[in-house]
Amino acid sequence: MEQALENEELNQEIIEHLMHPKNYGKLDEPSGVGVGHDEKTGEYVVFYIQTEDENIQEVSYATNGCQDTVVLGSMFTEMIKGDSIENGKNAVEKMDKRLSGMTVQQQVCAEMVLTSFIASLINRENRLKGKSEEMHVIKMKESCEVEEVETKEKENNDK
Template sequence: MLENVKMPEGINKDVMEHLMYPKNYGKLENPTCVGVAMDEKTGEYVIFYTLLEGDVIKDVKFATNGCQDTVVVGSMYTDMIKGETTEYANKALGLIAKKLGSDMTRQQEICAEMVLNGFVASMMNLENIQNGKDEEMHVLKMKESCEVEEEKQ
């Protein structure tokens, strides 16, 4: 949608596209597995809904009450893995950081980790269900908060 828009220097067109028009946002009806990554300090979370057909991610959605960085990463990551295998999705955890660029702030990195941990939690939910555990969703608590201390000059 932004193909004919000239971006100012330093603005990534792909990131802007996902910010303005997030993909795969919302609740997925009848998912195979659900994961939540939670930042207890701020109360922010990412819910990751995954629908599998064998080991292929047939559909995927996410929801968050987090910042725009979380929405952008969620949109980009779900777009990358939809229609792919779970093995690819696990490899894509590393690819997303490259796609975002090396100039991310620590806060942006933690927001990205929250999205990726939401996916990991959904895979843990799948494993628990396959092992006979009655679990509606699996929750992973973030080790680091996205509310980071400002660096002192």
């Protein structure tokens, strides 16, 4: 019964983030801008952070990705907003561990969000070192096309 209640709460949270994404859009004067880019599909997540000392004051993201990417971006930004950079990095590790229960596509979408956050931290560090870098881009190792391929393989195996 307790598990069912937790699942219901999670489903309601997911619907809320889908219908009303939090922290979506561009930040004015970010401290760091990072991009996770899937070259196969052309999908990307742009992640913006505004920091003061070692704290994340503001955070936002934008994507041309699917609804899973929007939901995961919204949820992740809410997790780290107002927290320390170190706790933001720890949140990446926590999300990575939670991904195992998701579909392959959701895992790839989440990885794109997390990768873009890491890229924004790299961009922030580069800027602090005096490097002129508008944004830092990391190409994704996995593609959102994975689930489509796996689904077709499963259909062929079921025949």
